[in-house]
Amino acid sequence: QVQLVESGGGLVQAGGSLRLSCAASGRTFSMYAMGWFRQAPGKEREFVAAIFWSGSSTYYADSVKGRFTISRDNAKNTVYLQMNSLKPEDSAVYYCAARHSGLLVRDQNGFDDWGQGTQVTVSS
Secondary structure, eight states: OOOEEEEOOEEEETTOOEEEEEEEOSTTGGGSEEEEEEEOTTSOOEEEEEEOTTSSOEEEOTTTTTTEEEEEETTTTEEEEEEOSOOGGGOEEEEEEEESSSSOOOOGGGOOEEOOOEEEEEEO
């Protein structure tokens, strides 16, 4: 099991940017695929982005493609989500998740460990 701690959320105006970070404990972080999910009030948690264990492959939800970028630094046990051109509909609690396999999936049931989340609010 790996422990995940998100940071970087906050309040930003529409069109602005934020970078979320997710720090992971454990020596096996570099073997895991990592993902970002989000949950808005009254809605189900949804997939945002995922990255292969090596960082060589990424996968995005259509709603964020071209605006968000997921990346990782295995030496720092950290995964990032750079969010640009933010919209009010991006407002949600953002969660980092680890999958005990290097393969990419978008199904949250395929992820094994979860962080506590960080709030992102985009004002219009």
